Amino acid sequence: MLMLPELIVIGTAFVLLFTDLFISDRQRPVLGALTLLGLGLAAGSVVWMMPESGQMFGGQFAVDSVAWWFKLLFLIAGIITVAISIDLLDGRAKSPKQRLGSPGEYYTILLFSLSGALFLVSSRDLVSLYVSLELITIPLYALTAWKRDGISGEAGLKYVILGALSSAFLLYGLGLVFGLTGETNLELIGKVLQPSPALWLAAAMITASVGFKLTIVPFHMWAAEVYQGAPTPITAYLSVASKAAGLALMFQLFYRVLGHYLVHWSVPLAIFAALTMTLGNIVAIVQQNVKRFMAFSAISQAGYVLMGFLGTTNEGVPAMIFYMLVYILTNLAAFAVIVLYSNQTGREEISEYRGLARTSPLVALALMIALFSLAGIPPLSGFVGKFFLFSIASQAGFHWLVTLAAVNSTISLYYYLRIIRQMYIEPAVEGDGAVPVTPVLALTVGLTTVAVMVLGIIPTFYETVYAQTVSWFLPFIK
């Protein structure tokens, strides 16, 4: 029963795989609807079972408040990713170079990756933790290369090689931990772990691998090329779900296993956070391609999230989960507009967005709201999310980091304003009319934009996260 969301997702994947064999090309659009239905049911089951905790298989698979929230985050990310993929897969994109083939396999593989993410937050064992992580990543290699052109293939290859390297690091690190403790259960490891030089080696290797997932500087090198080459919906998925998975992995390892040592991690984490947000922001300034640009923007966002780990306050947990929720919706709102625009025009350069506010004011408004929220402009939800994270860092005494982060938000505003300037101030391209909008994308853009606006104003969302997760990590720290 506790595994219901995972079972629904995997079940849907198999149903899709077999349906795909028996239907004609004309009937293929049904696959997208089927995927959305499955994910919707899974999300519904998560919401239905939400704050209850429990375990299965002798504690190998367990759920608690934080696990449910992460599952909900992954499923929201999955639903929106599917929604922005549908037009590309059903051939509704005007620009031929954007189109994607084989919808059946695409959805199936995406769902497998998603099920890996769902298992990740529930696993309580080193082995299942590692397996679920690979289940997230390996399907993504294939999805990255889905377009089968030069740049997409190159992105896929890079991702495979670097991803395998990071997995190897993680495996080595986890192996060392097992060697030190003789346990594979995460909480037992936490209880018997003693400081030793080998532990530091293990921690360094695990950090590198988690950093790879979360695109923490200096482990971020793969992100820009992979994000640019991948099909745009997959870029969107990588930038949110893969990051949320990295964060979930950090929750598992840093809180559950290394909870006692959390206070010693504050300074290194603060330095990682500072490097990540600063480098991500500064490099984003010079980008011309909108997907590369979003890659660096996503890198800098990861830096902000890390601030939630500072100190030993238990308020970091709800702050990070809420920020992730906000970030997923905001980033996907931005990507939905990017997909919409490139579907119809094939344009992906920042300078090609010029005059969008004159030809399609609502589309431009949606993108502006999403970008302002990413920059942390009130009253949008991105501001509220960042404010809570900054508050954690301030509480832990890292005033220099808060200053740096707040200044970084201003730098990020500079480059987000570059797009807004193209849309609002520059004249439109000669002969451009309004961008045609398809119903699925219109709905996606509309809903995500509304969510971005209300999440920070209506307190219910944050207060619910807070009430359910604030005491979650207290057992791990004593």
Add this chain to the structure above:
Amino acid sequence: MGLLSWLILLPFLTAVAVMMVPAERWKMIRWISAAGTGLHLILTAITTYRYWQLASPEMAEMKTSLLTKLYLVEKFDWFPSLGIQYLVGTDGISMLMVILTSIIIFAGVMASWNVAERTKEFFVLLLTLVTGVFGVFLSFDLFLFFMFYEVAVLPMYLLIGIWGTGPKEYSAMKLTLMLLVGSAFILVGFLAIYHTSGLHTFDLTQLATIKYPADLQYWAFPALFIGFGVLGALYPFHTWSPDGHASAPTAVSMLHAGVLMKLGGYGALRIAVYLLPDGAKDWGLFFMVLTTINILYGSFGAIMQKDLKYFTAYSSVSHCGFVLFGVAALNLMGFKGAVLQMFSHGVMTGLFFALIGMVYGRTHTRVISEMGGLAKVMPWLAVSFYIAGLASLGLPGFSGFIAESHVFLGGFFGNPWANSTATRVLTVLATMSIVVTAVYVLRGLARVFQGPVEDHHFLELTDATFTERVSTGVLVATLAFAGIMPWFLIDLIEASIMPIVNRLHETGGSFAMY
């Protein structure tokens, strides 16, 4: 919903109403905006009257209090887990600032009657911006304050970028980024105060019950003062101001120089000095030096300008220096002067920028040397210009005189925690700027309006239209009212300033009342 929430909400609702109108009907849009802001003016008058009714019996008590007492408070929990609430209220200082803003936005809408390009977006952004300004002046929860603060700053980018003139994109970006870096420092200060207090609330009146540790005060005060100072054009962080004002369209310059720059002085007084009095004592003299440079630098800068807008922008830097100078003086007279100067300069500079916009709309040049003899063709505008100019050089009878004399007296009595000779020398230096102001104002006015008509095309120009007369008339009347009957303003603010002074002295008003 109480009066104050309506004051914040009304411009926003007007913006929503404007959004509903199709863009082709731009004449209707400006009527809606005028009606909305006119209604706001009436609502402000009602609120002021209500405030006066409630507060006047208690003013004597307020003067000895260590805590600001708020009136017409509306309060409910927003994010209770962090102690964030929706808390709006008003005291005399806030009330005066709301009156100022309400007048300026009304005059600003009247002065923007001829914005024909993308009218709808223009008014939506302008009204959104002013919603933020009212929010800042009325909110007493630091989170809410910060939220409105940024809402007030950001629309400026598009307003200048789209409807501006000259190097507008550069100016817009410079202005936005500098102001937001300033707000980054404010945010750091707020969070540090919140966590240090241990009260688990962002309520300003409750945070003011704590005496903060000296080390926090020592670093957080300059962070906050500089953060607000960026918006208040504190030297050397004023460089966004001349470019921004010169590039902005008329109503935006009016609102920005008239009201937004006051957010800086307001925040510095209300939050930096009030919450961190010991930090203020440590840093008072330092900031007094900076603001003296401000005052002199601005006025000398204005002498050198050839463009009317740059001319006024530099004079604004100088006049906003008076505001921060008064705040840094750390005594009652200085604070009163600072608040009066905020009001006075707001109205005066609003009038200046409105007039420049109107003149530019006719002559299509802002270069001083290309104009001449305009008084013959546009007497209304010329007379208004003279009044603004004379008010700015501190002629008795206008509000500028009252404000500046308070500020200088405050500076001369000096910061009680600093060397009194130093503050007196600084005050004397700052007073010199009045002479410089007289030079540039009189010379500029003479060049533009007196003498022979330079260009025969000017002879075909017309005087102010009806809406322009309303716009300038309202502002001139306000200047004269504040100059001739200043006690209305002083009574309004004095009782609300006393808690800030009392907190500096840590006693209930038993010290000298200068």
